[in-house]
Amino acid sequence: MISKKYMPAVAVVMVLLLSYLVSGSDISQRDSQGPKIDCQECHICDVPTGRRPCLKTCPRTAMVHQAVKHDLSEAPDSMLLDELVDEYQAVHFNHKLHAEMAEMGGDCVTCHHYSPKGHIPPCKECHGGEENPNNLNQPTLKGAYHRQCLSCHREWSHDTKCVVCHIPAAGTTIADHPPDSTDIMGISHPVITEPVKKVYHTPYEPGEIVTFQHKEHIDLFGFRCVDCHRKENCSYCHDIQRPATTSKTQEEVHAICNDCHIDDECSKCHDVKERPGFSHNTTGWPLNRYHNTLDCWACHPTGKRISKLSKMCASCHAGWSQENFKHAVTGLRLDEVHSEMDCSDCHTDNQYDEDPVCSDCHDDDRTAESAPPGMKIKHPGTQSSR
């Protein structure tokens, strides 16, 4: 079919083809190690170049969701933004203070809309220099800085004067200088104290008082602040013009609670008097010192709803048997005689939550309380208030 004189050419083509395939597989291997981002997530065109990157609108939502929460200790306490030193003195940006405040209003991603693992890119890594005519989608560094700062600052200071952040450099002419912004260096946001409970007086007549166990909701359900305190940005606390009380509709008041309590009766929260916090004692199962250390979900693994569990030890401790069970964990180390007996000799029908029966062997009216079958061990905190 192929004459012999073409054979070298065919061989060369085959080698080239093979090397292409091999190098192609190399690339795919290399890609699979890095973050899996499709080119099309950022670029509109198939072949982006340095001159025509044809980037999509920034921030790219697909990346925002990949953002990683970094620890505050990774970041500097304050920064100097000194790109315009000829016109203005450098802007002192107190990163620590802002980061502490941001925790309530959307976290690091409020500003760091693109924060991949590892290196945290500074604004100017993407938003650089003069506006590129081929990339209208991305604000320049000037726009990026101003948007980040002013989107909050104008909300609570209601001021957009340049001198709020910028101090003019010597020889420039902006008249009124603000106080030296270095005096805010090193200042921390005061610690936001979490209340144990909040008592609300409502217009609902059958039960005017709602006791919201704030600490309990955090401890029991592991809520983060922002889970309930939504849209509480800086201006929520700092707005000088914000009216002290804002009237909310009935729907708005109940909205956050209804995320979980949508199916509950009014009386679940509304009462005529203030309610105490939750105690496990009220459930008929006071927690001992072992159970007390457990997370709620270790025993109640059914999600948001706490379901009633069987009191049978074996419902959780499936591996316990006559041979391996150490009675001392119950607060009573059995004496030699009793430790030889079967569990069911005292605990009839394996009912371990009920008092053990002594009358099968002992004729006197003794009970496990009056004549313990061994030595009682005092454990601190056996009775739980949880």
Place this chain on the structure above:
Amino acid sequence: MSLGRRDFLGLAAASSVTLLAGKSLANEQQLPKECKDACAVLVDTAVCIGCRKCEWACNRQHNLSNQDMAAFDDKTIFKIQRRPDDKAYTVVNEFRDPSNPEKPYYTKVQCMHCLDPACVSACIVGALEKLPNGPVVYDAWKCIGCRYCIVACPFQIPAYEYDNALTPQVRKCTFCTERNLAEGNVPACVEACPNEALTFGTRDDLIGLAHARIKAYPDRYVDHVYGEHEVGGTSWMYLAPADFKNTELPELPPDRIPPNTENIQHAVFKWFVPPLALYGLLGLIMASKPDKENEQEAEK
């Protein structure tokens, strides 16, 4: 201001030649804006912070009376709604979304530089002209002061210098044509905007950008690019966080305005048919009518 279309095109051609010559030396980042087709501006009112630096920059560019920057820090001015006039070609007004009244947003208004401008159609002497690259420009030398443009504008933008008794002019946003947009300059207001709420570029690019922003942030914007279709399209377009009914931008149909009158007025003289028909008809009537005087004379 009195730059004619020919002069402008000539200048644009000359500047592009110089640019091409200098291109090889220029850095990639310093390339001029490719905005030869149809320049436009997208106003993102969700990003605007109401600092009024655009007003200040406009006044300085056009040498208008108020150029004191400190005067533009005054936020109490938002209590009243202002309109552009002969002493301010652009103004920023504050609006509140009824569903989120605590957070105001701001809308900058100026000449929209319509694609098919009613003012140009209404001008009987051709003093207003739509340049192919976007701006609607005014030539004071041709203007006879009839102010038809003021009546015709659906956005009520052109203003008249009523306090100037001898040489009054129609005043409106010039799209900073004097800054030579073809050379890579941007309008003064766009340059001044600290938040880059104003984006300058070709109209097609900006429409794409606007829809991309709406898609990326459906919570932040209403799905409407004002000016994309209104009165046949405008060179200035807007994105807003709430319905445009809240703002002073009027609700307008997508139909171009000039055809309303041009269809009638131009049709009257098309091919000269209606005048010829009218005079022909009159001639026929005259010819068909018996000449009574002549007849009477003949009878005599």
